[in-house]
Amino acid sequence: NESFYNPIMNNIAIEHQMYQNISNNYKKQEKDALIYEYYSSIEGELFICGIRGCNKKYRTKNGIIYHRKIGCKFEDSDKRFICKYEGCNSKYRGPSGLRYHLIHFHNEIPEKRKD
Numbered sequence: 524n525e526s527f528y529n530p531i532m533n534n535i536a537i538e539h540q541m542y543q544n545i546s547n548n549y550k551k552q553e554k555d556a557l558i559y560e561y562y563s564s565i566e567g568e569l570f571i572c573g574i575r576g577c578n579k580k581y582r583t584k585n586g587i588i589y590h591r592k593i594g595c596k597f598e599d600s601d602k603r604f605i606c607k608y609e610g611c612n613s614k615y616r617g618p619s620g621l622r623y624h625l626i627h628f629h630n631e632i633p634e635k636r637k638d
Contacts, residue, residue: 570587
């Protein structure tokens with residue numbers, strides 16, 4: 524029984540460890556939502572968003588991390604800025620996202636707040 528170096532298995536082990544390190548850095552609730560399904564195939568690796576209803580796939584860990592940080596459209600627990608138009612279900616994390624939406628999708632130029 525000679526042991527041999529298998530670069531594919533070594534890469535999978537390294538990627539798995541990197542994944543573990545990344546997911547350990549998130550808070551519990553974020554970590555629960557960041558259940559990545561890792562696939563290794565001839566074409567490469569795919570990281571799939573773990574939010575129910577979202578089937579976004581990324582070839583890099585950074586892609587899926589960016590997707591989750593910036594906003595998966597199926598995750599709206601922290602999106603407090605809601606479009607006022609009937610039938611429009613758009614929600615945003617910040618006022619600038621809602622402002623952009625109103626200008627580009629409803630042709631409305633919202634008044635700037637006077638603070």
